[in-house]
Amino acid sequence: MMDFAPDQPRWRQVAEVMRQRIADGTYPPRSRVPSVLQLQGEFGIATATGQKVHRALRDEGLIYTEPGLGSFVTDPARSSTG
Template structure:
């Protein structure tokens, strides 16, 4: 699922948008585990700190929920777009 990122725009926002697009397309259905920060960083070819920022944003915005020691999951009812 490699993605081309525009390095002239905030990379963390683009990474967050990729995850949102996958959620809305059904690639990550409600309740499913999403890739870890490290997995996302590796897949997109970005720094792990950038992936962390994207994931933190998605949790704050109500797209994801974290479970300590288990992983990060798509919420049962993602926000309306």
């Protein structure tokens, strides 16, 4: 469980942890990230909060979702156009 700061939404705090894990290689490119259910278990958050975390990371281009398979870290080499 995470000790949440009261002055910031929980989804933002969990999203920041996930961003850090992606940046430090805990979740390397093309690796699966925890599902919403797994985020619930690890951080003690609601389903809607976990969904907001995934949505934020997708909107930032850090992860992508394959229906039926899960969510994965974006591969910077695959997403670059140059």
